[in-house]
Amino acid sequence: MMCEPPIDELAAKTEDNKYILSCLIAKRAKELEKKIPAELAVSDKKSITLAAEEVYDGKVVASHVESN
Numbered sequence: 001m002m003c004e005p006p007i008d009e010l011a012a013k014t015e016d017n018k019y020i021l022s023c024l025i026a027k028r029a030k031e032l033e034k035k036i037p038a039e040l041a042v043s044d045k046k047s048i049t050l051a052a053e054e055v056y057d058g059k060v061v062a063s064h065v066e067s068n
Contacts, residue, residue, distance in 0.1 A: 005056035013055055014062050024062045025051045 014020040028051035033040065040047055054060040 005052055010052060010056055013058070020062050021055070024060065025055055028054060028060050 010025075011018050011021055014024065025048060029047040032047040032050055040050075043050075051060070
């Protein structure tokens with residue numbers, strides 16, 4: 001179970017849309033696994049945790065268009 005960063009604060013980053021949040025974190029985690037596999041192998045954090053932290057810190061943001 002993920003405790004940090006808090007899920008409610010993460011969801012706020014995507015206008016409380018947890019579907020967008022999960023897609024964003026999953027996509028970023030896959031990118032990290034391709035770009036830095038050696039660093040992930042020696043790190044105590046998994047790619048999904050690093051991706052969630054990047055979203056929480058504002059380093060990764062969702063680009064979506066709201067429909068009217």
